[in-house]
Structure formats: C-alpha cells, structure tokens
Amino acid sequence: MTSLVDRLWYGKGRPLFLLSPLSWLYRAVAEARRRKAIKAHTHKLPVPVVVVGNITAGGTGKSPLTAWLVGTMQSAGWRPVVLSRGYGGNSSDYPLLVTEDTLPSLAGDEPVMLAQATGVPVVVDPDRCRGAAFALDNDLGDVLISDDGLQHYRLPRDIELSVFDGSRGVGNGALIPVGPLREPVSRLDTVDFVVVNGAAAADDEGRVPPEALSGIKHPQMYAMDLQPTRLVNLKTGETRSPESLQGQKIRSIAGIGNPARFFDTLKGLGAKQIAVPFPDHHRFRPEDLGAESGHMLVMTAKDGVKCRSFAPDNAWVLYVEARLPKAFSESFLEKLRASFGAPTS
Structure with missing residues (x-):
C-alpha cells in the first residue's frame, strides 16, 4: 500500500488527475468548514492552545514533535495537557483521561504512546472542544497542545505548527484524492511555524531555506531529526x-x-x-x-x-x-509568552 501511495501521490506527475473534480469538491468543503468554525469562535480559551498538525495525509512526525514540545514547555515552567482525537480507539465514554496503562483499543495507539513518553495528562475526545473543557474544569494544566489538530477548526488556537516529511514534502502538490494535501499549500500562510522532519539542508541555526523543500516557503521553517x-x-x-x-x-x-x-x-x-x-x-x-x-x-x-x-x-x-534547534525553541517560547505571558505555576 505504501509503495502505491508513493507512486500515486509522491511520485512525478498526477496519475489520478481524472479525479480532479473530487479534489475541487474536497477543497470547497474543507474551506467552508474552516470559515464556519472560525466565524463561530466567540472567545479564546483562558489558557494558550498549541496545535500540531500537517496539511498532508500520512505520517510526518507529529507525535514526536508533540512530545518534544511538552518537554520544552515543562522546562519553561508550563504544565502541558495533550488533546487527541484518539484515532483507532473506541471508548464508550468521552472525554477519556489516558494513563500509561490505558488500552490502545479504547484510547488509540498514539495517545497511549504520548502518555507513556511524556507523563503528562492526555485527554482523548473526538470533540476536542469538549476535551479542552474537561482539562480546564479539572485543572489538569495551564497550556493545551492538540496533537494532529490542524484541521479540527472548532478548537480556538494561539499557535499552529505544520509538520512535513523532508523526503516527501507536498508530493505532487494536489489535494486528496489526486494528491496528499488535506489543505492547499496557501494554508501555510496562516501557521506560525513549519517543521521539516529530516530536512536535507538547514543553516547553522537549524532554519530550512525556502529552496530546500519544493513548494514550501515560510519565514519560520526549522529542521527536525x-x-x-x-x-x-x-x-x-x-x-x-x-x-x-x-x-x-x-x-x-x-x-x-x-x-x-x-x-x-x-x-x-x-x-x-x-x-x-x-x-x-x-x-x-x-x-x-x-x-x-x-x-x-x-x-x-x-x-x-x-x-x-x-x-x-x-x-x-x-x-x-x-531533536530541534535552539533557535526554534527560543522562537516558540517567545511566541507562547507573547500570547499569554508567563506560566501560571
């Protein structure tokens, strides 16, 4: 399956170009959902919300980045809580507070992995707004980080990060189903940081130059290994x-x-x-x-x-x-402080 996806989405050309009308429909629906959700935002949450996601389908390294961000925020005095949709899990009761011993069949594999890797509260709920309210009502932390939540538009956010696989990039640059894009590349104009997993080239500060990844340009683009x-x-x-x-x-x-x-x-x-x-x-x-x-x-x-x-x-x-560069850590924490000041703890 992976080799087929690589050939259809990440190879040269667009073998599925006959499905282009479906890509146009996909884009129209996605953009309409995003506009409606953003318009419905009446107020920000009382704690900062950091969203980690991608605009491409498939794995790019979001969960390891989420774990790294948790550690970075903890070192700066914050108490992070991870929010997850819990893909692959099937609990009869949400929100679900995940521990290291929670069954993956209930919570999903990634939430359990993150609970084990970070030791911080992980809240699973297909409705991330409800999960966020649960975290706040129970004083689980003072900053929320939504893993794989870039397209969960209903959740207000203060910082957005989009992750790319350095060897795959945007693939053939087309939207699903013709290509791997969940959203058009122009969506990157609204995110705060772009992180490239396995970047082929980076400067001494770990910044990825625009020409290093075809089709992607952003003023805050950093390498991750x-x-x-x-x-x-x-x-x-x-x-x-x-x-x-x-x-x-x-x-x-x-x-x-x-x-x-x-x-x-x-x-x-x-x-x-x-x-x-x-x-x-x-x-x-x-x-x-x-x-x-x-x-x-x-x-x-x-x-x-x-x-x-x-x-x-x-x-x-x-x-x-x-592993991410110091320049990214400093820039991220500066953005976090600019949004909400110092941590509450």
Whole structure:
C-alpha cells in the first residue's frame, strides 16, 4: 500500500488527475468548514492552545514533535495537557483521561504512546472542544497542545505548527484524492511555524531555506531529526543501545504513516533487516509478530503499545526522540509568552 501511495501521490506527475473534480469538491468543503468554525469562535480559551498538525495525509512526525514540545514547555515552567482525537480507539465514554496503562483499543495507539513518553495528562475526545473543557474544569494544566489538530477548526488556537516529511514534502502538490494535501499549500500562510522532519539542508541555526523543500516557503521553517535513543524488550524491559543493532539480523515491522522512514533508521544503524510494513494504525495480532529463527523482532513505540500483551520474548521497541534547534525553541517560547505571558505555576 505504501509503495502505491508513493507512486500515486509522491511520485512525478498526477496519475489520478481524472479525479480532479473530487479534489475541487474536497477543497470547497474543507474551506467552508474552516470559515464556519472560525466565524463561530466567540472567545479564546483562558489558557494558550498549541496545535500540531500537517496539511498532508500520512505520517510526518507529529507525535514526536508533540512530545518534544511538552518537554520544552515543562522546562519553561508550563504544565502541558495533550488533546487527541484518539484515532483507532473506541471508548464508550468521552472525554477519556489516558494513563500509561490505558488500552490502545479504547484510547488509540498514539495517545497511549504520548502518555507513556511524556507523563503528562492526555485527554482523548473526538470533540476536542469538549476535551479542552474537561482539562480546564479539572485543572489538569495551564497550556493545551492538540496533537494532529490542524484541521479540527472548532478548537480556538494561539499557535499552529505544520509538520512535513523532508523526503516527501507536498508530493505532487494536489489535494486528496489526486494528491496528499488535506489543505492547499496557501494554508501555510496562516501557521506560525513549519517543521521539516529530516530536512536535507538547514543553516547553522537549524532554519530550512525556502529552496530546500519544493513548494514550501515560510519565514519560520526549522529542521527536525528523529534520533534513536534506546532499544527496549517488550517482555522483560531490558534496555540496550541502538548501536547494538549493528550487524544484527532482525524482522522489522511498522504500522505507521511512513514505515520507510523507520526502516531507513534501522538500516542506518547497521541492522540486517527483513522489513514488513503494515497500514497506519494497524490492529496487530499475535500472528503478525512471527520472526525468522535467529532474528530479533523490532517495532516502533506506536506499535509497541498495541503488542505489549502478546509480544514474544524477542520483541523489541526502538524509541526515538525529536531533536530541534535552539533557535526554534527560543522562537516558540517567545511566541507562547507573547500570547499569554508567563506560566501560571
């Protein structure tokens, strides 16, 4: 499926150009929804709202960026709360306050992963405005960060960040279904920051020049890298360094938006891998985790939260963390203070 998407959306040309009328309709509906939601905003929330998202379909690194922003805001004295739609979850009761032990089948894989990675409150609700009200009513924090919320227009926001995959960019530049765009590139004129995951070129301050990513120009565009930090056994909790994968035979699995990026990371660590991609948010079963004799099974943190209960002894999770330049951190925190002053705590 991923190779098909790459060919249709991220290759040269627009093989699905005959579907252009549907793209025009998609754009008209999306823009009408956005105008209606913005018009309905009668007041800002009493705490700052930071929205992380993208204008392309598929994985770009939003959740690692969200986790990094949480840590950055905590270091500056803020108490962040993460809001999520909870894609893939099916709870009978919302809002849902997620803990490290919440079942991914209830909350979705990414909210559980973020709860484990950050330790801050994570609130899941398909209605993010209701989730925000729950967080405020229960005094869970003093800043809200909406993960993958760029198109959830009903939620007022103070800072918007759009994330791109540096190797994919805007693809063929067309809207769904002809291309990967959820919104036209002109939407970037209204966001505060653009973050490029795996940027091919950046200056000494980590800024990405306009010519580095075709079709994308923004005055506040920064490079982000995902660095492997540790390898953890799902059954025993044993921890190893990522470098221990050098020369190791592994079966790598990934049910994420862009599994090729994960497989490339493992290749860069020197692993001898058999790569097996799955659809994004795949509901793993025990039979999906079979590995060849003598091979380690290595997966992403997002997949690990779904496989923990039935993982075999040779199952390992490779954890990664976002790395962003100091210039971005300073600019982001300055924007946050300009909107709401110092943190309340």
